[in-house]
Amino acid sequence: MKEASRILSQACREGRKSLLETEAKTICVEYGIPVTRFELAGSAEEAVKFANRIGFPTVLKIVSQDIIHKSDIGGVIIDLKNADDVRHGYNQILQNVKKNNSKARIAGVLVQEMAPSSTEVIVGATKDPQFGPAIMFGLGGVFVEVLKDVTFRIAPITEDDAREMISEVKAYPLLKGYRNTPPADIDTIVKILLNTSRLVTDHMEIKELDLNPVIVYEKGAKTVDARIILE
Ligand code: ADP
Ligand code: MG
Numbered sequence: 311m312k313e314a315s316r317i318l319s320q321a322c323r324e325g326r327k328s329l330l331e332t333e334a335k336t337i338c339v340e341y342g343i344p345v346t347r348f349e350l351a352g353s354a355e356e357a358v359k360f361a362n363r364i365g366f367p368t369v370l371k372i373v374s375q376d377i378i379h380k381s382d383i384g385g386v387i388i389d390l391k392n393a394d395d396v397r398h399g400y401n402q403i404l405q406n407v408k409k410n411n412s413k414a415r416i417a418g419v420l421v422q423e424m425a426p427s428s429t430e431v432i433v434g435a436t437k438d439p440q441f442g443p444a445i446m447f448g449l450g451g452v453f454v455e456v457l458k459d460v461t462f463r464i465a466p467i468t469e470d471d472a473r474e475m476i477s478e479v480k481a482y483p484l485l486k487g488y489r490n491t492p493p494a495d496i497d498t499i500v501k502i503l504l505n506t507s508r509l510v511t512d513h514m515e516i517k518e519l520d521l522n523p524v525i526v527y528e529k530g531a532k533t534v535d536a537r538i539i540l541e
Pocket of ligand 1: 371380386423424
């Protein structure tokens with residue numbers, strides 16, 4: 311909670327309305343929400359060094375307070391297989407961003423572990439002016455975006471609430487495994503929902519939180535993208 315408070319108050323002092331992915335993920339880690347390993351690089355060579363440490367394939371992402379939707383502007387490159395890919399990817403991302411928003415303030419390029427694909431879920435929180443923060447759950451991709459197959463509970467939620475949320479979405483059977491996708495680790499999703507609830511009730515200055523996607527495995531899960539919007 312110490313690190314979260316420090317990051318949130320610093321962002322407030324700077325008059326920012328959103329956290330960087332690095333900041334949001336640091337808070338997630340403090341709250342026991344699993345994320346992909348990451349390090350922030352300030353040069354192509356540093357990105358290569360971090361990629362060697364984290365392992366290949368790797369992912370690069372722009373980190374800028376002025377860019378909320380990174381892939382819309384070519385700010386995300388996945389599946390980089392070697393040092394040369396990383397060097398090129400680094401320069402490509404900066405070029406893409408410059409072309410799109412020449413004034414964007416750039417904090418660096420995030421090098422992160424590439425999470426193998428599996429079932430994707432979305433965990434979110436939004437603040438209702440009357441009831442305070444509500445926790446949201448759904449399965450990734452078309453289920454949330456097209457079918458709006460999501461469920462909400464007012465925070466703080468209990469473990470029973472979390473289990474109910476998971477089992478009441480229409481896409482729930484997919485979590486039990488299908489074709490080549492193994493069953494998803496429901497207990498880990500429960501923990502992520504509970505920890506998200508704790509995070510947003512501890513920090514009422516959070517207006518919106520979005521873990522999208524969280525990739526869930528047979529054992530464990532990895533949050534690939536985390537967004538936190540402030541009041
Ligand atoms: P944004 O939502 O800001 O455009 P994301 O960080 O969500 O950017 O990246 C876009 C997409 O790229 C994700 O939805 C996911 O499919 C893929 N992706 C991003 N990071 C990773 C990662 N570390 N491992 C695997 N896939 C990733
Ligand atoms: Mg995303």
